[in-house]
Structure formats: structure tokens, C-alpha cells
Amino acid sequence: MSSPEPPSAPSRLHEAAVALAMYLGCIVVALFISAVIVSATGGSWQAVFSALLDGSLRAQGRWGETIGIAIPLVVVALGTAINSRAGLVNIGQEGQLMMGAAFAAYVGVRMAGFGPLAVVCLLLAGILGGAIWAGIASGLLYWRRVPEVLTTLLLITVASQATGYGLKVEWLLLAPFREDRSVRNQVSEQLADDTRLPRLDLWGNDFPISAVAVVIMAAVVLVLFRRSVWGFRMKMLGRNSRTAQRAGVSSVRYGTWAMLISGGCAGLAGAFMFSGGDFGNYRFTPGFSNNIGWEGLLVALVARQHPVGIVVMAFSFAGLRAGSGFLAATGVEREISQVVQALLVLALLVPPALLFIRERRRALAATRART
Amino acid sequence: MGDFASAVGDVVSNDVSYSGAMRFAALLAFAALGETIAERAGTLNVSLEGMVLGGAFAGALGMHLTSSVSAGLVFATVIGLVVAALQANMSHRLTANQFVVGLALNTLVLGVASFLNTSIQPVSRAAHRLAIPVVSDIPLVGGAFFNQPWPLYLVYPLVPLTWWLLYRTRWGLEVRAVGENPQSADVSGIDVNKRRRQSIYIAGLTSGLGGGYLVLGQVGRFEDAIVGGQGFIAIAAVIFGGWTLRGVIGGCVLFGTVNSFRLTLPTVGHELNSELLSAAPFVVTIVTVAFFAHRTHEPSALARPFVRGLT
Numbered sequence: 001m002s003s004p005e006p007p008s009a010p011s012r013l014h015e016a017a018v019a020l021a022m023y024l025g026c027i028v029v030a031l032f033i034s035a036v037i038v039s040a041t042g043g044s045w046q047a048v049f050s051a052l053l054d055g056s057l058r059a060q061g062r063w064g065e066t067i068g069i070a071i072p073l074v075v076v077a078l079g080t081a082i083n084s085r086a087g088l089v090n091i092g093q094e095g096q097l098m099m100g101a102a103f104a105a106y107v108g109v110r111m112a113g114f115g116p117l118a119v120v121c122l123l124l125a126g127i128l129g130g131a132i133w134a135g136i137a138s139g140l141l142y143w144r145r146v147p148e149v150l151t152t153l154l155l156i157t158v159a160s161q162a163t164g165y166g167l168k169v170e171w172l173l174l175a176p177f178r179e180d181r182s183v184r185n186q187v188s189e190q191l192a193d194d195t196r197l198p199r200l201d202l203w204g205n206d207f208p209i210s211a212v213a214v215v216i217m218a219a220v221v222l223v224l225f226r227r228s229v230w231g232f233r234m235k236m237l238g239r240n241s242r243t244a245q246r247a248g249v250s251s252v253r254y255g256t257w258a259m260l261i262s263g264g265c266a267g268l269a270g271a272f273m274f275s276g277g278d279f280g281n282y283r284f285t286p287g288f289s290n291n292i293g294w295e296g297l298l299v300a301l302v303a304r305q306h307p308v309g310i311v312v313m314a315f316s317f318a319g320l321r322a323g324s325g326f327l328a329a330t331g332v333e334r335e336i337s338q339v340v341q342a343l344l345v346l347a348l349l350v351p352p353a354l355l356f357i358r359e360r361r362r363a364l365a366a367t368r369a370r371t
Numbered sequence: 372m373g374d375f376a377s378a379v380g381d382v383v384s385n386d387v388s389y390s391g392a393m394r395f396a397a398l399l400a401f402a403a404l405g406e407t408i409a410e411r412a413g414t415l416n417v418s419l420e421g422m423v424l425g426g427a428f429a430g431a432l433g434m435h436l437t438s439s440v441s442a443g444l445v446f447a448t449v450i451g452l453v454v455a456a457l458q459a460n461m462s463h464r465l466t467a468n469q470f471v472v473g474l475a476l477n478t479l480v481l482g483v484a485s486f487l488n489t490s491i492q493p494v495s496r497a498a499h500r501l502a503i504p505v506v507s508d509i510p511l512v513g514g515a516f517f518n519q520p521w522p523l524y525l526v527y528p529l530v531p532l533t534w535w536l537l538y539r540t541r542w543g544l545e546v547r548a549v550g551e552n553p554q555s556a557d558v559s560g561i562d563v564n565k566r567r568r569q570s571i572y573i574a575g576l577t578s579g580l581g582g583g584y585l586v587l588g589q590v591g592r593f594e595d596a597i598v599g600g601q602g603f604i605a606i607a608a609v610i611f612g613g614w615t616l617r618g619v620i621g622g623c624v625l626f627g628t629v630n631s632f633r634l635t636l637p638t639v640g641h642e643l644n645s646e647l648l649s650a651a652p653f654v655v656t657i658v659t660v661a662f663f664a665h666r667t668h669e670p671s672a673l674a675r676p677f678v679r680g681l682t
Contacts, residue, residue: 037483041490089674091417091470144661149415149674150610151660154653157603161650168646294474301471333489338482345475346461353465360678 022351030347034340043332052337055326056319064205068278070318071207072097072269074214074311076296078221079265081305085225086258087238092137092152093266094293095159096130100267101274102163103129105173105188105284108275112192119195123271130267131260133159138259142252148259156293164286173284188284196282197275208276215311222307234258266293302348317341378636388635389515394589395601396627397519397526398423400620401581402605403612404526404533405574407619410609411537412570413550415674417473418458420602421480422575425450426582428484428493431593433583435493443495444522444583451579452572454480459568459575466564466676485595497591498522522588529577534616536573546570550670553677563677578602604652611656614669626652 035045056066076093083090107125111118137151166172167186175189197208224231233254236244241251273279273292280288295317303309324337402419409416426447433439433446458476462469498520507517537543548556549566557563586593608626612618629652633645660669 037486041487089470140657140661146657146661147669147673150669151657153603154607154610154657157600157607158650158653158657161646161653165644165646168644298471298474301468333486335482335486335489338478339486342475342479342482345471346457346479349461349467349471349475350465353461353467356466 019351019355022354023348026347026350027344030343031340033343034336037339038332038336041332043330043336047330048327048332048336051326051330051332052320052323052340055323059326061204061206062322064202064207065278066315066318066322067205067207067211068276068318069321070311070314071210071214071276072273072279072292073296073299073314073317074218075269075272076266076293077300077303077310077314078217078307079262079269080297080300081221081225081303081307081310082234082265083258083262084300084305085231085238086234086255087241088138088141088255088258088262089149090134090137090152090259090262091149091297092134092156092159092293093262093269093297094289094291095152095156096133096263096266097270097273097293097296098156098159098163098289099133099270100126100130100264101270101284101288102166102173103267104271104274105191106166108191108195109173109189112195115194119197119275122195122275123268126267126269126271126274127264128267130270131264134259134263134266135256137263138256141259142256160286160289163284163288167284167286175283186286191275191282195275196277197272199277208272208278210272210276214272218307218311225307266296269293269296298345302345304352316344384511385635386511386514387638388631389512390519391631391635392624392628393515393519394523394627395630396623397523398581398585398589398601399605399608399623399627400526401529401584402574402578402602403608403619403623404529404616405577406605406609407612407614407616408533408537408546408570409567409574410614410673411550411670412546412567413553413670413672413675413677414462414469414567414571415606416458416571416574417470417606418454418476418480419574419578419606420598420600421473421477422451422454422578423582423585423602423605424477424484424598425454425480426579427586427597428480428488428582428593429579430583430586431493431495432487432491434495434587435491440498440522440587443587444525444580447583447586448576448579451575451577451582453575454579455571455575459571462676463564463567463571466678469674469676481595484593488593488595493593495586495592497589498587520588522584525580525584530616530620533577537616542566542569547670549677550672553672553675557677557679563679567677578605607653607656610660610669611652613659613663622656625655 038045038048055062057063076097080090080093104122104126108118108122111121133155134152136155137148140146140151141148163173164186167174167188170176173188175187197210199206199208200211233244233249236247237249237251237254245251269292270289273288274282274284279290299310299313299317303313320337320341324334327334327337402423406416406419429450430443430447433443437443454476458472461467461472500518501521501524503517507513537546545556545561546566549561549563553563582598585597590597604626605623608622609619611622611625612620629648633648
């Protein structure tokens with residue numbers, strides 16, 4: 001058999017151009033399909049996209065809203081990036097976020113009048129809540145070999161039911177009954193003015209100060225991944241746990257840390273949501289998490305765990321969410337923003353997968369040529 | 372505690388609670404049977420929720436267009452299959468992360484279904500009850516099993532069919548091999564990702580049918596929140612059942628019973644904490660998986676993608 005020429009590696013510039021073209025092509029296809037769905041039901045797709053842009057960026061004060069929604073998404077996604085790097089699959093952010101928000105609500109409401117100290121305690125409580133919830137999963141993983149995928153998934157429902165129960169009894173979360181309050185079950189006390197996160201105001205756009213913290217967190221994670229021994233060990237563990245074990249990286253120790261940090265991040269996101277004011281008006285309610293946990297997980301996985309990508313993706317997801325509020329004026333149902341989002345996610349999955357397959361083919365061809 | 376016992380007594384002696392439990396269990400079983408096959412092949416199929424929801428909407432739409440329940444069920448199955456095709460080809464042909472694909476599909480189906488629901492507003496109604504003579508007269512449980520809307524009966528043949536497919540055919544053996552050790556399966560000439568795709572198609576078929584049953588056999592008309600996380604409960608039932616058919620059916624019955632228990636309790640005049648009651652099956656599942664690990668064994672390659680040459 002005549003061995004074929006081993007394919008020469010194309011230039012990096014060419015590779016990048018191909019990847020960029022693929023991404024753009026896939027995004028265009030996704031937007032095109034959404035436009036077809038809108039037109040097929042008698043709506044105007046130009047009006048829909050314009051409303052989405054107005055609602056997320058162009059209208060007065062809207063990009064502040066978008067940032068407010070992006071904050072918890074980035075925090076959840078950064079945590080997810082850490083556990084994915086260590087090769088662990090945590091899909092229970094929704095529950096961890098719920099627990100974090102509940103813990104934050106418990107502490108925050110009781111510490112009214114303490115000012116900034118209360119805010120710090122509230123955020124720490126949020127981290128603790130999320131970390132406990134993820135800790136159960138990692139404990140069962142290393143103690144009883146229960147796959148963390150299953151426990152984190154199952155614990156979501158347990159978290160939402162547990163917090164729902166907490167909202168039914170006054171010694172946990174339920175606001176004490178008052179005459180002036182309209183009768184509404186299952187709602188927590190509102191967070192006092194002095195224990196809320198301060199809000200920044202930039203050209204008429206206001207958003208909580210946690211936005212700054214989030215950018216710093218993303219930078220820290222980036223440095224940890226690129227430049228730290230700890231990040232390298234995590235990566236080693238994720239790529240090949242046996243090699244990591246041989247090199248002295250304890251999978252129990254590093255894996256547990258990865259899970260705790262991941263859960264803590266989700267919990268912190270919940271605390272940010274509760275004390276930031278963009279969600280639920282400083283009150284904790286059932287269904288408070290509002291799918292942010294699931295979306296944060298999606299952000300991390302679509303951005304392929306890269307901190308910069310995470311910030312960009314989270315901002316776009318938040319933009320779609322904020323923009324959907326402006327759809328009512330166009331007469332098109334606001335669910336179309338979900339459709340656009342899901343199609344974009346699916347579209348963004350295609351290019352890396354195709355590139356990966358191409359690379360595998362090339363590698364296999366090269367091995368075949370050598371033997 | 373005595374209170375609890377009397378509450379249980381009241382519910383157990385009430386035949387309404389049995390037929391309610393059966394109706395919830397049937398929906399879970401439709402979805403869980405397919406999911407069992409998919410998980411045995413190594414996919415933790417998160418898009419189950421979307422498949423059921425898609426099936427439910429398609430069922431309502433089919434009924435709206437043809438005003439026939441059977442046509443609605445066919446529509447439901449087809450849409451379940453379409454969602455499955457997306458999941459299967461994205462995750463086991465393109466090798467994209469199966470959770471991202473599943474979650475995105477759930478959002479997509481929910482968005483499209485509720486979008487189309489408001490613009491089309493399909494008119495549908497529940498199928499008629501079909502009492503099977505003699506057996507439906509058995510006291511307490513007879514009505515639950517044999518006096519139900521007729522689409523529910525489709526779940527009965529599905530159980531032995533799944534068993535036969537998974538344990539008595541070469542295809543089933545290959546599916547189990549693929550979920551247990553894909554590298555060995557690949558070396559012995561099985562197309563790993565093809566078997567995984569096919570197993571997801573089966574999950575799409577059964578859960579689409581389940582969605583059709585939900586809208587045409589139980590609720591009568593489509594609403595956005597009609598599935599309400601029951602797809603995820605079905606996944607939990609599969610885990611609870613330890614990936615064996617007997618266990619999965621047991622899990623569906625248990626979860627369905629708890630669900631109807633929660634709804635029947637207030638009608639027979641008892642207050643019980645509904646949150647703790649709905650969380651209980653999940654806690655029980657985690658505990659069983661954790662402490663009876665020697666009896667339950669998950670497919671070793673569950674949720675791990677297969678790419679030839681990479682371990």
C-alpha cells in the first residue's frame with residue numbers, strides 16, 4: 001500500500017480564519033432559523049431583533065439591567081469552569097444557587113442595621129450554603145463512589161423543596177405576618193436598605209457593585225488557570241486522574257476543593273442575586289433561582305471554560321433575557337428570546353466539535369502514515 | 372406519628388389515590404423506560420424533559436388538526452423522535468457535550484412549544500375512559516389499572532418490550548456493552564456512537580409517546596408548565612431503580628404514588644408537609660445509590676463521551 005503524504009499542518013492564521021468563519025456561519029444560521037419561526041407565525045423578525053437590542057443595550061438604562069443579570073451568570077460559570085477543569089461534572093448549580101440565596105436571606109434579614117459587615121456575612125453565608133450543597137455531592141463521590149453527576153442533579157429538587165419549606169416557617173425564612181402586607185404566602189422579609197449591595201450609576205445605567213467583583217474574579221480564575229501550580233494540578237487531574245495520582249496530586253483533596261469552590265460560586269451567585277436587587281426585589285421566594293443556575297452552567301460549557309469567553313457569553317445571555325422584556329410591544333411572544341438563545345447555544349457547539357473531529361482525523365491519518 | 376398513620380390509612384383506603392398514582396406513574400414510566408435504554412448505552416439524557424414536552428405539544432396539535440387521539444399520539448411520537456435526533460447527532464456524532472445539548476434542547480422545546488401554543492392555540496380534549504371488563508371490578512386497585520383513559524394502556528406492552536429489547540436481543544447486549552466499556556465494544560466491532568444514537572431514538576419514541584399520553588390521556592389540553600420537571604423525576608426514577616427494569620418500574624410507581632399522595636391528602640382532610648413529601652423520593656434515591664452501591668451499579672461509561680483513540 002502506498003502511504004499517503006502526511007498532511008502538512010496549515011498555518012495558524014488560516015486555522016483561526018476557518019474557525020472564525022465557522023462560528024459566524026453557525027450564528028447566522030441560528031438567527032436565520034429564529035427569523036423563520038417568527039415570520040411563519042406572522043410576526044416581523046426585524047421588529048423582534050430590534051426590540052431585543054433595545055431591551056438589552058440601546059434603550060435608556062438597559063445595559064445596566066443586562067449587567068445586573070450577567071453578574072450571577074458569570075459567577076456560576078466561573079465555578080463550573082473550575083470543576084470541569086478538574087474533570088468533575090457538576091450540573092446542580094440551580095440547587096446550589098438556591099441554597100446560597102436562602103442562606104444569604106437567613107443571615108441578611110437577621111443582621112439588619114449592621115451595615116457593610118452584614119453584607120459581608122450575607123455573602124459568606126451564600127458561599128457556605130452553596131458549598132455545603134456541592135459538598136454533599138463530593139463527599140458521596142469520594143466516600144461511597146456515587147457519581148457526582150447524579151447527586152448534583154438529584155439535589156436540585158431537594159434544594160428547591162427545602163427552601164420552599166423554609167419559606168413556610170417563620171423561624172427560618174418566612175416574613176412575620178403584618179397587617180399592612182398583602183396576604184402572600186412563602187415570601188421572605190425584604191432586605192433592609194443598609195444591608196443591600198450598593199449600586200453604581202454610569203450614564204443612567206445602574207447596576208450592583210458586585211459587577212466589579214465579578215470582573216476581578218474572572219481575572220483571578222484566568223491567572224489561576226494559566227499561571228498557578230494549583231491550576232495546573234487541577235488540569236492534570238481532569239485530563240488523566242491516574243497520571244495526576246502518580247505525580248502526587250490527591251484526587252480526593254483537589255476534587256473536593258473543586259466541587260466546594262464550584263458550589264460556593266453558585267451560592268455566591270445566589271447571594272449576589274438576593275442582595276443586588278435585579279432579582280426578586282430583595283425578597284427570597286420559591287423559584288427565586290429563575291433558571292440562572294442552569295443558564296450559568298450553559299454559559300460555562302459553551303464558553304469552553306475560558307474566563308474571557310464566559311464573561312462574553314454571560315453578557316450575551318443576559319442581553320437576551322433583558323431584551324425579552326421589550327418584546328411585548330412587537331406583539332411577538334417573549335418566549336422567542338428563549339428560542340433564539342437555545343438555537344445560539346446549539347449553533348456555538350457545532351464549530352468546536354467540527355474542528356475537534358478534523359483534528360482527530362488528521363492525527364489518525366498521521367499515525368497511519370507513520371506505521 | 373399517629374396522625375401520619377391515620378393519614379396513610381385514609382389515603383390507602385381511597386381508590387381515587389390509586390388511580391391518581393397510576394396516572395402519574397404511567398407518565399414517568401413512558402419516559403423512564405426509554406431513558407433506561409439510553410442510560411444503559413451511556414447517555415445521561417437530560418433532554419428527556421424536552422422530549423416529553425415536545426410530545427405533549429405535538430399531541431395537542433395533532434388532535435387539533437385531525438381531531439383524533441391516535442393521530443395525536445403519532446404526532447407526539449414523531450416530535451419526540453425529532454428532539455431525540457437532535458440530541459443524538461449533536462452529542463454522539465459531533466461529540467458536543469451531552470449536557471449542553473440536552474439543556475439547550477429543553478429551552479428550545481419549551482420556547483418553541485409555548486410560542487406556537489399562543490399563536491395556534493390548539494384545541495384538544497382527553498381521550499375517553501376504557502374500562503376493561505371483569506378485571507376493572509377488582510376492589511381498590513382494579514379501577515387504577517384497568518379503568519383509565521385508553522392511551523395509558525400503551526405503557527403495559529412497553530414494559531415487556533423494553534425488557535426483550537434490552538436483555539433478549541443482540542442489539543440490547545451491544546447497547547449494554549457500549550455503556551459499560553465502550554473501548555472494548557469498539558474493538559469487538561460495535562459502532563459505539565451508532566448504538567448510543569439509536570438508544571436515544573428509543574428514548575425519544577417512548578417519551579414523546581409519554582408526552583402525548585400526558586396531554587391526551589391525563590390533562591386534556593396543553594399548557595406551558597404541563598410537564599413541570601417530571602422528565603427530571605423520570606431520570607431520578609431510573610437512578611433509583613439502579614438501571615434495572617424492575618427497579619425503574621418500582622421507582623416510577625413510588626414517585627407517582629408520592630405525587631398523588633401529596634394531592635389526595637388535602638382532599639381526605641389531612642395537612643402534611645408537601646415539600647418534605649416531594650423531596651423524600653430524591654433523598655431516598657441518593658441514600659439508596661450511596662449505601663446499596665454493591666447492589667446498584669451504574670453503567671461505567673455513563674455520561675462519558677466516546678471518541679476512538681481517546682480513553
